[in-house]
Amino acid sequence: MGEAENIGPGLSRTLVVDLSAGSYFTACKPGMTGTGIGQAPFTVTPSSAADAATNAPGEADLVARIDTANTNYASYVKDQIGQLVTGTAAFAAAYTAGDDNTARGLYAATRAHWERVETVAESFGDLDPKLDLREADLEEGQDWTGWHAIEKDLWPADAEAGFAAYPAAERARLAGLLVADTATLNEKVQPLTFTLAQQTNGAIGLLDEVASGKVTGEEEVWSHTDLWDFQANVDGARVLYAGVRDVLVQKDAALAATLDTRFAALQTLLDTQRVGDGFVLYTDLSTGTVKGLADQVNALAEPLGRLTAALVL
Amino acid sequence: MKGGDSRKRKNGPFPRAEGAETPLSREEGDGQADAGANASATLPAVGAPAEAPRGISRRGLFGLAGAGVAGVGLGIAADRGVQALAAAGAPAAGSTVYPFYQEHQAGIVTPAQDRLHFAAFDLAPGATRADLISLLQDWTTAAAALTAGHDIGDFGAVGGSYDAPPEDTGEAFGLPPAGLTITVGFGPTLFTTSAGVDRFGIASARPDALAELPHFPGDQLDDARSGGDLCIQACADDPQVAVHAIRNLSRIAFGRAAIRWSQLGFGRTSSTSTSQATPRNLFGFKDGTANVKAEQPAVVDEQVWVGAGDGPAWLAGGSYLVARRIRMTIETWDRTALREQETVFGRTKGDGAPLSGGTEFTEPDFAATGKDGAPLIDRASHMRLAHPAQNNGVQLLRRGYNFVDGNDDLGRLEAGLFFISYQRRPSQFTTVQLALARHDAMNEYVRHVGSALFAVPPGAARGSYLGAALFA
């Protein structure tokens, strides 16, 4: 029916379960084996006709939908990382060849594939720092590689005095590592499958990324292409949400309605900052515009935070 | 990526799904759970949630009616803190509870608490009349819970699903109510935006007096610290309790309204009851001596509460709130001779007695002169200029707070007085402030940098919500 695990001695934890009418008992199983100690019986009576009704329609149907959502999301991740591999190759080639304009033009659009599945990509603890570390995140003496190291070289305008463009050998090294690490990432995502909770928490995590890094302009401190990442995080969250929306509508229609409205409102607002294929640079946004975006991110992230609890039963 | 590992979600981005708990099918409707018996709603095998002290625990004890679009589940009002408190026996420190559902909102004639967190909000672009009403309803429900010393929401800070963010943010868990009051006001822009738009169909209900305050000589107002569609004044004797209130109320508002500016006040600069000792402001002077006090009901009725015939009926029994963020150049002040300091206020620094003689509560004698025929209470002194005798009998109920928000780039304390006054008509404030802005000797040491005016509706009736009459 339900369980709470990993409860240390002397701690208490509230177990919340959704039960149909009937007789039940609770038990504690130290070490997770045996019939349990301290059994306590209790009875559940129907709380309302509505509750009885929502639980009724085919559990099997639900399981099937959740299954489909998992499969679809796994394909989406593979597709995005596949495109990241292709885009990275072109970007690395231009950068190594010294074609800075082409490299700059590819930078944000290629990174979007990473940002769309960022919570998955950065779940590989060793690859994430190699590919996506910002200068501010470096430890003393750490080798700085990945997108942002190259970003600084391509957009040195805000760099500290005395910053020298990387020599050709360093460019080649960074580009080579970027391509190689992205290939490893691609291998690692192939066998992945996703539970429902991983999907819902992924959506929540992507919005957290927006709130903590993108809407503050901290992600792309040299290129100021934060809104590209912002859009990509939101894209990824929307895909995750769309995958589980059917199930949510059955379980909590009000939350689904709120999320529909808030996703749409955020997109509408973001669209006002579009320029051509891309967006206004972060440094060209007024404080008022940034606050408007931040408010709208809060407006979505707050109900989105309830998605896992609403779905994972 | 940013921030290295520190920003990773607790369990990595993909915590395992097994063992995830599920939301309890919500306790039905009317919040019948017993405030004192936390364990009753919990399945016994995994133990009861931590007991908070003395049966006035901060736990969410509300039904779920109308959770709707709110960020957290908010139920119908169940103001049980007062009963719980009564049942709990002798009050302990911090256990003061001011009833929420009253004729007038609490936090006005309530004896001024020690701490303040004040926030002004703007409605979200595109917010509808229904959004505004639901926000006021949710704020009312939450304010009733918070002021009674409860968590907000159905499950509070630690009782909810393990897979959901807690409804209540938790930093007041286990703290007593601490005399918390929550006072809500409506700014002029709620009725008509500066562009003249009537977003919520209430423009015709705007009292004429609820308009932007005039520019006063010397004003150096920062737009980002001024105005606002709505305000919440949270006062308590514990700063954590006041901050918890604003934090949770603004969280409830996400998507419908967002904070425009906010201000912490660490110490009261006023007494609103004769039972209170007079506190001191950052100039070191007693402040609040000649304030309007709760024990003067006739004066309060005459000067503070909006009368039935004053304007639109929805505001009768309410008041007008003026907030001014007044920066003090305390470094300069501190280099000023004591003689000059006392001359500025017209009172002694030690006892707060008028310079015309007597003790703190002796009436000032403005006609009294010294040896050269000059008035003992200087013509440019703050007290003389602000006194009702100079202002056609006008009085204000002052309820301000000291603030120090760190320091500025020059290393000067970013200090001052967050002035709040309640009055029946905004013109009472305007009259006094105009006299002060023109002549007050204190102006050399202060700068008004923020300003706002709000209409504060009367208290909510149980089962209703703050400002309901405006939407009737």
Ligand code: HEM
């Ligand atoms: C930094 C700003 C301010 C400081 C430090 C300050 C300080 C004081 C002090 C020390 C007193 C005398 C004690 C008392 O009766 O409370 C006083 C009185 C008073 N102040 Fe202020 N004040 C400030 C701003 C204002 C403002 C903006 C107003 C209104 C526009 C105001 C209105 C009054 C009134 C009405 C009195 C009572 C006068 C009387 O009836 O004797 N004050 N203030």
